[in-house]
Amino acid sequence: MTHRVTFEQYPDECETVGSGTALIFSGHIDNAxxxxxxxxxxxxxxxxxxxxxxxxRGDLRNSLTNGSEExxxxxxxxxxxxxxxxxxxxxxxxxxRAVFEDGIExxxxxxxxxxxxxxxxxxxxxxxxxxxxxxxxxxxxxxxxPDIHLLEIQLxxxxxxxxKNWNCIVCDDASDDHILTSxxxxxxxxxxxxxxxxxxxxxxxxxxxxxxxxxxxxxxxVALCDQDDYWYPNKLSRLANAFSHGTSLVYSDMxxxxxxxxxxxxxxxxxxKNNYTNLRVLMAANTITGAACLFDKTLLDSILxxxxxxxxxxxxxxxxxxxxxxxxxxxxxxxxxxxxxxxxNIIGHTSFNxxxxxxxxxxxxxxxxxxxxxxxxxxxxxxxxxxxxxxxPLSENNTKFKPAKEWLIRHVxxxxxxxxSPIINLCNRYRVFFLNVFMNQYRGLQLFSTxxxxxxxxxxxxxxxxxxxxxxxxxxxxxxxxxxxxxxxANGHTTGNRDLYMALASLTYHFDWFGWLCRRQVKTQETTxxxxxxxx
Numbered sequence: 001m002t003h004r005v006t007f008e009q010y011p012d013e014c015e016t017v018g019s020g021t022a023l024i025f026s027g028h029i030d031n032a033x034x035x036x037x038x039x040x041x042x043x044x045x046x047x048x049x050x051x052x053x054x055x056x057r058g059d060l061r062n063s064l065t066n067g068s069e070e071x072x073x074x075x076x077x078x079x080x081x082x083x084x085x086x087x088x089x090x091x092x093x094x095x096x097r098a099v100f101e102d103g104i105e106x107x108x109x110x111x112x113x114x115x116x117x118x119x120x121x122x123x124x125x126x127x128x129x130x131x132x133x134x135x136x137x138x139x140x141x142x143x144x145x146p147d148i149h150l151l152e153i154q155l156x157x158x159x160x161x162x163x164k165n166w167n168c169i170v171c172d173d174a175s176d177d178h179i180l181t182s183x184x185x186x187x188x189x190x191x192x193x194x195x196x197x198x199x200x201x202x203x204x205x206x207x208x209x210x211x212x213x214x215x216x217x218x219x220x221x222v223a224l225c226d227q228d229d230y231w232y233p234n235k236l237s238r239l240a241n242a243f244s245h246g247t248s249l250v251y252s253d254m255x256x257x258x259x260x261x262x263x264x265x266x267x268x269x270x271x272x273k274n275n276y277t278n279l280r281v282l283m284a285a286n287t288i289t290g291a292a293c294l295f296d297k298t299l300l301d302s303i304l305x306x307x308x309x310x311x312x313x314x315x316x317x318x319x320x321x322x323x324x325x326x327x328x329x330x331x332x333x334x335x336x337x338x339x340x341x342x343x344x345n346i347i348g349h350t351s352f353n354x355x356x357x358x359x360x361x362x363x364x365x366x367x368x369x370x371x372x373x374x375x376x377x378x379x380x381x382x383x384x385x386x387x388x389x390x391x392x393p394l395s396e397n398n399t400k401f402k403p404a405k406e407w408l409i410r411h412v413x414x415x416x417x418x419x420x421s422p423i424i425n426l427c428n429r430y431r432v433f434f435l436n437v438f439m440n441q442y443r444g445l446q447l448f449s450t451x452x453x454x455x456x457x458x459x460x461x462x463x464x465x466x467x468x469x470x471x472x473x474x475x476x477x478x479x480x481x482x483x484x485x486x487x488x489x490a491n492g493h494t495t496g497n498r499d500l501y502m503a504l505a506s507l508t509y510h511f512d513w514f515g516w517l518c519r520r521q522v523k524t525q526e527t528t529x530x531x532x533x534x535x536x
Contacts (some may be wrong), residue, residue, distance in 0.1 A: 003030075003106060004104075011094065018455070020299075020454030032519070082450070140215070141169065142227070159288045195477065235252070253268055273492070275493055280463070288320035296327070299323060313444040412484075431508055431512070434501070446472060451469040
């Protein structure tokens with residue numbers, strides 16, 4: 001029997017739960033009609049509904065067997081399954097049951113997954129004399145194919161720190177052997193460096209998670225480090241001394257430099273505003289760079305494991321949100337390191353420079369409008385008077401079929417205009433853009449919000465409750481997002497309009513009239529095809 005449901009993303013053979021997590025299930029069905037009316041994921045007697053069904057999958061356009069028209073793309077689904085912590089290891093077989101509009105039900109096995117005990121075991125690296133020193137800082141430095149010259153500068157800057165009680169985990173993500181040989185030579189300069197090699201490349205997001213998992217039980221604070229920056233000698237001491245009771249994380253400003261160390265800017269805050277007191281703004285646009293911060297080791301119980309990465313979710317954004325929810329964040333206004341900007345950056349400086357962005361956007365829009373205007377002219381001229389001279393039973397002289405003729409012409413012209421008009425195509429570009437924002441950036445924050453609720457317990461702060469509620473599966477989150485966008489903007493907070501984009505994305509996804517029309521069209525076509533088949 002051919003299955004209609006295909007799963008593309010599902011849990012691995014082993015998934016770490018921590019103090020609670022959410023596992024992603026996503027995929028597509030084989031045809032836009034009949035649509036799926038429900039999809040449940042579960043094991044034994046525990047079942048949860050998939051949150052989003054029959055959504056647009058533009059990435060499958062060239063691989064569909066039932067055509068590549070817009071109406072054929074509404075075959076996707078996406079959702080997550082919430083896993084609570086447990087003190088024992090669990091072996092779970094995830095299954096699904098789907099129901100379609102034609103009444104057909106389908107069920108099957110998705111995967112088998114092991115969920116280890118939720119109690120995190122930390123490695124213990126007690127010093128040889130058995131005496132534990134205070135204010136021990138573990139520096140987590142993930143590497144992948146590093147520039148050896150820049151890495152040497154970074155490691156030497158660690159050696160010159162005025163705070164001497166530190167160790168550094170150099171966590172490599174399957175770099176080439178000849179590069180690892182050079183990295184090992186650099187690490188051999190001091191016993192506080194520990195190079196950990198891996199044969200599997202997992203990407204920077206998971207490599208940061210992997211590095212944090214090596215933090216030992218004797219640590220007080222954790223610092224994140226990039227492979228190509230330069231730390232000022234007092235960086236660790238200034239950050240550590242800023243901690244007080246209830247402080248969860250401290251971060252500083254930074255100087256932006258080029259590859260050669262020449263200053264680009266003496267502050268990170270060029271074209272954007274710093275924020276660490278408003279959770280709504282922090283969720284929309286992170287301002288706490290990983291290499292700029294030092295956080296309390298106890299946060300690792302809530303930080304690990306990272307949520308599954310959706311789109312461009314970042315490790316430092318996740319850590320910042322956990323720090324906000326579990327304590328107080330403090331900021332040091334002076335730059336404490338050089339943040340190097342060059343072609344090899346995985347993550348670079350983000351500016352919300354409005355003048356430059358607006359000029360670029362206006363120029364692009366003007367060009368598009370001119371091109372579309374000429375396209376509209378061509379389109380109109382090509383279809384002008386196309387119905388003149390057609391002899392059919394639906395002609396003007398046949399009053400019997402006049403009402404049917406008017407309905408048919410109106411239906412065909414509207415559908416044709418909606419699907420093929422250059423002007424509508426221009427609007428559709430922005431519609432598809434906001435749909436992609438919802439299915440990527442919005443969902444990344446939705447997953448963050450869900451896991452934060454699981455790991456930080458009951459929320460008492462109204463601001464936190466409203467911020468997290470702005471990213472759930474309700475159809476009306478766009479109202480909350482748009483309201484808070486106006487409120488925060490009036491109070492001087494800037495996110496590069498990312499919160500506005502999230503509001504428009506939620507509105508577009510949940511009230512996608514164009515998508516509704518496309519789905520109606522595929523139903524009509526399928527019904528017509530079935531009627532013709534039955535007549536034959």
